[in-house]
Amino acid sequence: MIAGDSEPRGRSSSRANLEELLRLAIHLDDPDRDLLIAVYNDGIPVRRLGRMLGVRSQATLARRIRRALDRLANPLFRKVLGSRNRWSAERHAVAEQVWLRGRTNRQAAHALNLSLHRVRQHVAAIKAVLAERTDSIDTHPRMKAGTS
Numbered sequence: 001m002i003a004g005d006s007e008p009r010g011r012s013s014s015r016a017n018l019e020e021l022l023r024l025a026i027h028l029d030d031p032d033r034d035l036l037i038a039v040y041n042d043g044i045p046v047r048r049l050g051r052m053l054g055v056r057s058q059a060t061l062a063r064r065i066r067r068a069l070d071r072l073a074n075p076l077f078r079k080v081l082g083s084r085n086r087w088s089a090e091r092h093a094v095a096e097q098v099w100l101r102g103r104t105n106r107q108a109a110h111a112l113n114l115s116l117h118r119v120r121q122h123v124a125a126i127k128a129v130l131a132e133r134t135d136s137i138d139t140h141p142r143m144k145a146g147t148s
Contacts, residue, residue, distance in 0.1 A: 024072045032068040079130050094122040
């Protein structure tokens with residue numbers, strides 16, 4: 001601990017990470033956002049949360065939480081948030097469905113009443129534009145979001 005600090009450095013760093021996670025979580029769908037807030041803000045253990053929600057399998061709930069965390073960690077999540085005003089409404093809607101909501105291309109096409117081909121075109125264009133700015137897009141393990 002540094003003189004004048006009230007807590008160890010590791011704890012303040014993890015607190016900053018937690019605050020960032022919760023700040024980004026507001027962009028998730030309500031069920032995913034509520035799960036993350038319950039676990040990381042309210043401190044409710046996954047087992048207890050599962051009982052409260054009537055979820056039989058703790059593993060299912062843990063998987064939903066992990067997938068939501070993976071979306072938040074994906075570099076494209078933040079890039080999509082920052083690109084709202086630069087894209088057409090349709091392109092932004094596709095990006096939101098695929099990277100913010102975690103939908104597959106097929107699910108996004110259905111939700112937006114677009115053809116799967118059209119959604120794939122938007123996804124490819126988004127990846128191409130963002131790849132110009134970032135070399136790490138395809139190296140992220142959850143980059144496969146957006147595949148059918």
